[in-house]
Amino acid sequence: MSAEAPVIALLRRPLPGGSRPTESKTLAVTLLRLKIFLSYRYFFVVELMSIVSLAAVYYFVGFQVRPEALEEAGYGRSYIGFALVGVAASHFLYTCISRIGHIMTHELMTGTFEAVMSTPVKHREYVVGQALVGFVMSGYLMAGVLLAGVLLLGAPLVATPGSIGTAIVFVLLLMASHLGIGIFAAGILMVHKKGDPITFILDTLTQLFAGVLFPLSLLKGYPLLEGFSRVLPFTYVLEGLRKSLLTGATLAEPGVARAAGVLVLATVILIPLGMLSFHRGFDKVRRLGLTGSY
Amino acid sequence: MDYALEVEGLSKTYRKRKGFKVRETPALENVSLRVRPGEFVGLLGPNGAGKTTLLKILCTLLLPDGGSARLNGFDVLKQSEEVRRSIGWLHGETGGRALYWRLTARDNLRFYAYLQDVPPRVARERIDTLLDFFGLRGDADRQVLKFSTGMKVKLMLARALLHNPPVLLMDEPTVGLDVRMARETRDLLRSLSAELQKTILFTSHNLTEVEKLCPRVAILHRGRLIADDTTPNLAARLKTREIVEVKAMDAWRPAEVHRLQRLPSVKSVEADGENTLALEVDEAPQAILELAQALGTMGVRVQHIAQREPRLEDVFLHLTGEPTTATKPPTPETAPRETPE
Ligand SMILES: Nc1ncnc2c1ncn2[C@@H]1O[C@H](COP(=O)(O)OP(=O)(O)OP(=O)(O)O)[C@@H](O)[C@H]1O
Ligand SMILES: [Mg+2]
Numbered sequence: 001m002s003a004e005a006p007v008i009a010l011l012r013r014p015l016p017g018g019s020r021p022t023e024s025k026t027l028a029v030t031l032l033r034l035k036i037f038l039s040y041r042y043f044f045v046v047e048l049m050s051i052v053s054l055a056a057v058y059y060f061v062g063f064q065v066r067p068e069a070l071e072e073a074g075y076g077r078s079y080i081g082f083a084l085v086g087v088a089a090s091h092f093l094y095t096c097i098s099r100i101g102h103i104m105t106h107e108l109m110t111g112t113f114e115a116v117m118s119t120p121v122k123h124r125e126y127v128v129g130q131a132l133v134g135f136v137m138s139g140y141l142m143a144g145v146l147l148a149g150v151l152l153l154g155a156p157l158v159a160t161p162g163s164i165g166t167a168i169v170f171v172l173l174l175m176a177s178h179l180g181i182g183i184f185a186a187g188i189l190m191v192h193k194k195g196d197p198i199t200f201i202l203d204t205l206t207q208l209f210a211g212v213l214f215p216l217s218l219l220k221g222y223p224l225l226e227g228f229s230r231v232l233p234f235t236y237v238l239e240g241l242r243k244s245l246l247t248g249a250t251l252a253e254p255g256v257a258r259a260a261g262v263l264v265l266a267t268v269i270l271i272p273l274g275m276l277s278f279h280r281g282f283d284k285v286r287r288l289g290l291t292g293s294y
Numbered sequence: 295m296d297y298a299l300e301v302e303g304l305s306k307t308y309r310k311r312k313g314f315k316v317r318e319t320p321a322l323e324n325v326s327l328r329v330r331p332g333e334f335v336g337l338l339g340p341n342g343a344g345k346t347t348l349l350k351i352l353c354t355l356l357l358p359d360g361g362s363a364r365l366n367g368f369d370v371l372k373q374s375e376e377v378r379r380s381i382g383w384l385h386g387e388t389g390g391r392a393l394y395w396r397l398t399a400r401d402n403l404r405f406y407a408y409l410q411d412v413p414p415r416v417a418r419e420r421i422d423t424l425l426d427f428f429g430l431r432g433d434a435d436r437q438v439l440k441f442s443t444g445m446k447v448k449l450m451l452a453r454a455l456l457h458n459p460p461v462l463l464m465d466e467p468t469v470g471l472d473v474r475m476a477r478e479t480r481d482l483l484r485s486l487s488a489e490l491q492k493t494i495l496f497t498s499h500n501l502t503e504v505e506k507l508c509p510r511v512a513i514l515h516r517g518r519l520i521a522d523d524t525t526p527n528l529a530a531r532l533k534t535r536e537i538v539e540v541k542a543m544d545a546w547r548p549a550e551v552h553r554l555q556r557l558p559s560v561k562s563v564e565a566d567g568e569n570t571l572a573l574e575v576d577e578a579p580q581a582i583l584e585l586a587q588a589l590g591t592m593g594v595r596v597q598h599i600a601q602r603e604p605r606l607e608d609v610f611l612h613l614t615g616e617p618t619t620a621t622k623p624p625t626p627e628t629a630p631r632e633t634p635e
Binding site: 006007008011015016024025028032035036040110112114115116117118119120122283286287288289292 | 309310354355378379385388391393394395397409410412419420427437453482485489490
């Protein structure tokens with residue numbers, strides 16, 4: 001008989017070596033998600049079209065803020081450059097805070113979440129692995145938007161090694177400082193499944209008060225709103241990105257360095273808070289028996 | 295480590311808030327169960343008895359309200375990571391939900407091998423061998439969404455074995471498999487237990503299968519463990535009763551079943567396959583006489599009437615004591631017959 005002999009013989013053999021380092025599990029999650037993305041054949045076409053249309057929309061709304069106001073705030077004179085950086089970064093922001101939650105909800109519904117969580121994967125490996133895919137995809141989109149802006153709309157961006165390097169540092173800080181918020185939102189979403197209040201509220205507030213489409217100096221007369229904009233990490237991301245890409249500033253400039261410092265602080269505070277929310281969400285669904293809810 | 299599985303006073307009630315009210319569904323009540331390494335235990339129970347609930351607690355996906363459970367020596371609450379390394383879990387009923395349908399079979403297995411810390415070279419070999427065994431080699435590089443239900447279940451089985459865990463939690467692993475594959479899977483599980491001393495907790499609604507496979511059977515009913523014994527011992531529990539099987543030419547009518555039930559020598563009536571009733575009686579020879587007479591007056595055309603040995607199925611129905619299901623079509627509990635192995 002023994003059609004199963006090969007399986008038994010195989011499993012009888014002892015395993016060489018010990019456990020794999022955790023980073024590669026994070027990477028395994030990332031690669032898996034990337035493969036799923038690429039299995040949708042029209043993905044790239046759709047993304048490219050959305051880049052072009054985004055850039056076009058902001059070209060047409062590009063005449064509402066006076067150049068003087070921009071110049072006073074220290075961002076040069078070009079509104080299209082100003083808005084372009086804001087829009088590109090805010091799309092990235094949306095990805096950072098919604099990505100983990102949305103993929104996780106999808107996995108909860110399809111049942112793979114349960115299967116993955118029954119393996120010795122750590123929560124941080126799972127969430128960071130999922131987030132990385134979002135960063136890669138949005139990074140590509142952001143670069144596309146900026147490039148389209150320069151080439152099609154003639155946005156005057158400063159491209160020196162220093163300005164680009166600084167911009168990259170701020171993109172990394174954008175990911176890091178908003179990763180915690182994304183994980184936090186996922187923890188809430190895990191329990192409630194439908195609706196995503198955190199992402200919605202945060203995204204809206206950020207669009208309005210972090211100065212995506214106008215310089216914050218316009219809020220001068222409204223101390224409450226201005227104060228509010230000062231506690232949003234995204235405000236500092238925009239400041240750093242714009243100072244570097246519009247005026248060629250680097251981290252050597254005190255204002256830029258201060259913005260970076262604030263973002264490092266936000267990262268250090270928000271990631272542990274996010275993980276706490278995720279752990280609690282997981283325990284809640286494990287109590288309710290909803291790790292694989294259909 | 296004396297026990298591979300040590301469950302002590304485990305309780306679980308599902309709570310769902312509805313407005314101001316909280317709806318409570320008790321699923322496990324004070325369940326205790328000890329399983330030695332290498333044992334192969336069948337976990338039985340009617341739908342909703344709590345089998346899946348117990349298995350999910352053991353694989354750390356569900357938190358119990360009370361009691362404790364250790365698996366492979368690790369506490370399911372405090373050492374969940376070690377527990378997850380020790381188990382191969384499968385929920386056959388979900389029909390492939392553990393898999394990423396947009397990816398290929400091989401990509402799925404490779405991913406889970408990574409998560410289980412199987413070194414890549416070993417993983418490659420295991421994936422090939424397992425895909426071969428389950429007859430999926432030719433479909434290895436096709437997307438899972440193009441697989442049939444049975445193929446997905448096979449892939450989930452392969453997933454559960456990839457990391458060679460000491461404990462297998464098999465929640466209806468043969469559901470959806472065709473006759474041949476179900477049998478090969480049973481053979482595999484049997485060898486895993488006999489030759490590699492895997493501890494196996496196995497649920498199925500196919501009692502013929504459980505009887506053939508599991509030397510020990512535990513029965514859950516409404517969240518309580520109502521029996522836990524060797525399979526022969528359990529069958530012997532019915533030795534004071536005897537079973538008479540009556541097969542008619544036509545389907546039974548409710549009134550007929552009702553009349554049989556009221557005969558003095560008949561203790562209970564259960565449906566047992568196509569047009570067949572299994573009657574629990576005190577003494578078969580006398581009951582057969584009485585039955586023949588009654589059936590004659592009722593005008594039932596009998597194809598076959600005989601005494602037979604009590605089977606696990608009879609014990610199960612006796613213990614879980616639901617009202618007769620004789621006039622309904624065969625339920626999942628009345629397992630489809632298969633040729634003997
Ligand atoms: N997530 C859940 N929320 C609320 N009640 C649940 C949940 N999961 C299961 N139940 C209830 O708990 C009880 C036990 O269910 P369980 O799935 O453990 O039964 P089972 O023995 O596996 O049944 P089956 O043979 O149908 O698979 C049932 O009454 C079921 O309705
Ligand atoms: Mg079940």
